[in-house]
Amino acid sequence: MASGPDRDEDIAPWVRGLGLDGLVDLHVHFLPERMLNKVWAYFDGMAERLGYSWPVWYRKPERERVETLRSFGVLDFAPLVYPHKPGMAEWLNGWTREFADRVPGAVPTATLYPEPSAVSYVDAAVRAGVRCFKAHIQVGAYDPRDRELDPAWGILAEAGVPVVVHAGHGPERGPFTGLDVFGEVLARHPQLVTVLAHAGMPEYETALALVKRFPRVYLDTTMVGVPFTEKLMPLPPDWTDQLVTIADRVALGTDFPNIPYPYATQLRAIAGWADDDRLGDEFLRAVLHDTPAKLLNL
Numbered sequence: 001m002a003s004g005p006d007r008d009e010d011i012a013p014w015v016r017g018l019g020l021d022g023l024v025d026l027h028v029h030f031l032p033e034r035m036l037n038k039v040w041a042y043f044d045g046m047a048e049r050l051g052y053s054w055p056v057w058y059r060k061p062e063r064e065r066v067e068t069l070r071s072f073g074v075l076d077f078a079p080l081v082y083p084h085k086p087g088m089a090e091w092l093n094g095w096t097r098e099f100a101d102r103v104p105g106a107v108p109t110a111t112l113y114p115e116p117s118a119v120s121y122v123d124a125a126v127r128a129g130v131r132c133f134k135a136h137i138q139v140g141a142y143d144p145r146d147r148e149l150d151p152a153w154g155i156l157a158e159a160g161v162p163v164v165v166h167a168g169h170g171p172e173r174g175p176f177t178g179l180d181v182f183g184e185v186l187a188r189h190p191q192l193v194t195v196l197a198h199a200g201m202p203e204y205e206t207a208l209a210l211v212k213r214f215p216r217v218y219l220d221t222t223m224v225g226v227p228f229t230e231k232l233m234p235l236p237p238d239w240t241d242q243l244v245t246i247a248d249r250v251a252l253g254t255d256f257p258n259i260p261y262p263y264a265t266q267l268r269a270i271a272g273w274a275d276d277d278r279l280g281d282e283f284l285r286a287v288l289h290d291t292p293a294k295l296l297n298l
Helices: 008-017 033-044 046-050 062-072 089-102 118-127 150-159 179-188 204-213 239-245 263-274 280-295
Strands: 023-029 074-080 109-111 132-136 163-166 194-196 217-220
Touching (some): 008 062, 023 062, 062 074, 074 109, 089 118, 179 204, 194 204, 263 280
Parallel strands (some): 132 163, 194 217
16 A cells, blocks of 8 residues: 655655546635635634634645646646635636636636525536535525525536535534535435535535435545644544445545645545555555546546
8 A cells, every 4th residue: 555645746746656547626716816815814814713723734825736736646636715705706617717717727617695586507517517516605604594595406407417516514604514414415415416615614424424324425525534633623433434334435635825834734644544454555546536526427
């Protein structure tokens, strides 16, 4: 079994050593510059609000961020966006389409918000070939059970387009965070292909239960099991035992560029899980490439 890379410079050769051509990252963020600067300001204020600092590790111009991902051997990635008020989602969807058209490896993504136009622009995005949606319930501060979203969830479920859902309480609670809330959406739309961002942290056990209950629910690895997060929202002690039962429903996500540590740190955490003889390199290849590639229809 291959231990994880020590430094970012080691990522590409480590990935090749697993027999992979590269990585597929289901959870990264590229946004319009003005919006991204506001996101970075949010993280800059974490120390004052929550008592711990969150230095954005890859605070670079867009071109350099894309080149950085390529240097890691990332073949394809989902640039996720998210609105926080009505009228933003359709505009962001246009921006991500343009971004995907001009950046090799970026798959077309979209987002949504509870508003009368949601069903129209979600349907349009699916027809245009969008391969992944993002729903950020914490930032959006909206109820995913809102009836204005029901037709949109139905369209996504029927089309089989995955939605990466930030529904957990981490890093801050929102008025409608909590996996029990999104669990009600899944009960209405059990065929919805859902990727629980951050493995639902800190509600890992609930996330695992949803994966086992609904056959089209997955977890992503974003910030899961890294030292930064383990100090705040540690994994349950039986984490790898649980992964053995759902090994084909875990996909690489990282939160690049907004993470407070090097990209290699996430890969070391995943490699540590694979040290369990029941998982191994087969699990690594699935998480780092095969499962996210399947979800993104690559």
